[in-house]
Amino acid sequence: MSRHRQFKRDIEEDEDYEDFDPMEDTDSPDYYIARVIEKTGPAHKDQVLKALQANDWNVQAAIKVINAAKQKTQKPAQKASPQKASPQKNAAPAPKQPEIKVAQPQIKIAEPSKKLEEDLPKLDAKSSSTEEVKTPHIEESKTPILSPQVSKQDLNADYPDIYPDIVHDGKPTVNLVVIGHVDAGKSTLMGHLLFLLGYIDPKVMHAYERDCKAIGKDSFQYAWVLDGTTEERQRGVTIDVACKEFSTENREVVLLDAPGHKDFVPNMISGAAQADAAILVIDSCQGAFESGFEGENHHGQTKEHSFLARSLGVSNLIVGVNKLDMMNWDQGRFLEIQNRLNPFLRTVGFRDNSVTYIPISGLGGVNLTSKPEIPELASWYNGPCLIELIDSLPPSQKDAKKPARLCIMDSYKLSHGTLLGQIVSGKIESGTISINDKIVIIPTGIKGRVKAIEKAGHSATKAYAGENVDVVLKDAEGDFGLVLPGHVLCSELYPVPQVKNFKIKAVTFDILFPVTREQNLIMHIQSLKIPVKVKRILQQIDPINGKVIKERPRCLTKFMSAILEIESSRRVCLEKFSNCKGLGRVTLRDHSETVMAGMVIELLE
Template sequence: MTSKPKPNLGVIFLGHVDCGKSTIIGHLGFLTGSVTKKQMDKCEKESREGGKESFKYAWVVDKTRHERSRGLTTISSVLNLELTTKSVTTVNVPGLANFLPKLMERVFHAEVAVLVVSAAEGEFESGISTNGQTEDHLRIASSFGVEQIVVVVNKMDDRNVKYSFKRYREVKTKTMHLLESNGYCANDVPFIPISGWCGDNLTENSTKMEWYTGETLLSTIESMHVPFKYADLPLRMPILNVFNISGLGTVPIGRIEFGKLEVNQVVKFGPTNTSGQVLSIQSFGKSKLVAYPGDEIGFHVKDATKKEIKKGMVAGDLENDPPSRVSSFQAKITLLNASPSLTINSKPRLFIHTLSCICNVDTMLQLLNPESADEILKKKPSVLNGGDTAIVVLKPQAPICVEPFDRYPKLGRFMLMMSKKLIGYGIIKSVTKAEN
């Protein structure tokens, strides 16, 4: 008899550049046995030879030559942790401002966000400054519906911090204000002082911070709730990448959000009519006959090429409500307070699941009271300003596949950018499918 798979929890690590996300994930992976001693020894040897020994844990997830030479994460990476009660897929994302799109294509997967802030003098302040990314990361997580959040105050071992409770309390107080201003109840958010490098409070309570009596990061993650997975809905798997593997063939990569994928199933890649048969499924080096919501997988598909399958497409069951091209969609949007005005024919960039494209503001139907969405302040407004909430119709300027929020929530939340700045967020109320 096949044992029932452990529930899968998606955990994304957020935070300003150089706050220590990669080091925390790599060290946590090693301490939990998800990273073997052989793998760790290799990272330690390579980092020492490169004159960057303090990056040995970070190099577990930062694997490219470019990342290692700069000491910065530039590519999203995934590490799977097999814990006692659940399987945890950790996602590391870049912390630089120009990599926000990489964050948005990953955060919609997550059920938990771990916000990393640095206790080091000047580093925390840089992260929460106007040019810092701490608040943008929080805002994106909140806008994409990530309800469970943990804050870790990293670098408590810094030579100027010296595991100081006073500094921890200062950082915690300021971070709580950011949480509240971005839709989180700060009093319900766990705060954990840690050292990603030394391992304090990662898997065992630190003897250097006896003033902290809470849980470790590992036990906190293990206690997080795994939301209900919609395996009974038609298959939806947004494509994150596609590879042509020698000796195998075309392998799309992504995470199943709804439904299930089985070997021999025929899948369609919306918004196109490309389809193919699933020959095999892999997840973190292990073969599967069936993959369920939450599983990060690659699958070998027959009769479909890398040229035909693109990032941002959505795989679905050819015989059961396959994903279709959408010509326009009605959405409820909220503009951020500092947003530029939107008018008819404004062209913001849409970020939804693994897709981004320019959309045209086709129609403005209603201006709503942001405090009471049922109250219509004005019909057919001519302009929307920062802080406004409205019902609008958006027309994508490229073929896309999206879904109503009330049916497929993770495929119905989005954010908008203009001039490389976040300007708003929204949910899709209804879609108009394109005629074949």
């Protein structure tokens, strides 16, 4: 699969909110266009854009202009075919039109599970039982921007298994994100690993080495394997999430290199949301680990990245204690870092048996693809090397039997190469996608069929939950230019719900200020970022057993678990966590700080 053609985020997108109304998203003209089409029904994008520009981006004024234009075009048709026509005496009776019956998809309602899988830091899901539901009725879309009016019961119906048991061909896939504090050596580590595995041409690496020396950055040559943009190379920091694929003896690995700087945490969230496992890279140099762990106000990116990764579904963690060669392979320093990290990782929900520590040198290439021969390290470490740990990671556990859900990371059109036409890229969170499947993209309402599928750079006839793919569409009906990262490609029979109000079970991070009712936040789900408001804090609950501690608390402080009602600024694609984990996890941030993470337990409206 090609690297996602990343949408650049503004470097200051999570800062300086003093003059920003978080309940109005003005990031893109497409948002205003979507709001107009949502009210007027089908309309050409250029027509809507002109109406908005002529009215200084006033949505209501643009709606009036579009509706007035529609009425003018409809009047001639009404005059040409009046409602009451005088019958002709000798006219033959009109032929009776055949009755057309449209079969409605039936969704079998599964029995509610006794509990949801524990998938948040110290947070189970035993509570939040929902009322008994009836068989949902799904109506066909009539507008390009979907705003389905369905009952709360339909929204919270449990999905049936609609695909048979899946038998994968070849090696299972692991989506692996690399996280950690800025300058911990993440890109250098993984770039050197790819080079040692033979995925980077020596001539290319030689060119990187030459160019890095020319600008006085000798140690950046391996980082350039993943930091491919001019801005990233000039600044020496990762900005976008880089995506590469490689194989081990037993796994197909999709590598996601996430940025470490706090300004780019939204990009890190987008990468971690696609991952099954993570490598947490630690700079072991004296003072560097402490800075990454504590940081400003005890909010170093080592802590924040670990919390976010766990809350986004990552359960297996490799802790790479990097740059230990600069500490003369000191076992005492290795154990010191391990002893400080372990209690925190337990706090955020990682089990001891799912966390593995390994001493490495990303720049020196030590302990990456073969066991170390350096006496200072070999004398006390005899465990597996990094590639062996990656090879033993559990594969993706996505539900391939449920309705198809592909979270779009990118959309584009190609007129040359192996893939031709309208293409969406992303990770399949549930279900199966096959050639000729009927699909719909929510919220645009674009319908079509699957023309071709590409995964790991190879053509395929099917793709399964947990895989990153490029999907080529055919017979697409609608304006493809409206498709954005954060939209969802799904089965036409089982479209993803869209809601503005929903309940979450959440746990707060190590926050400095309490969470209160009516507080405005920014919600991240997959690659989507949207303003939301804490409408109500319903219950504070015990993080271990889920029992209610307090009804309607006034506020939440650090490391508290609670049930909250959230209201978003517009309809957003969400699922109950029990139906689709990838679309049922949310992260809430304020300015440049992570506030809490949660799972969706009920969709309201």
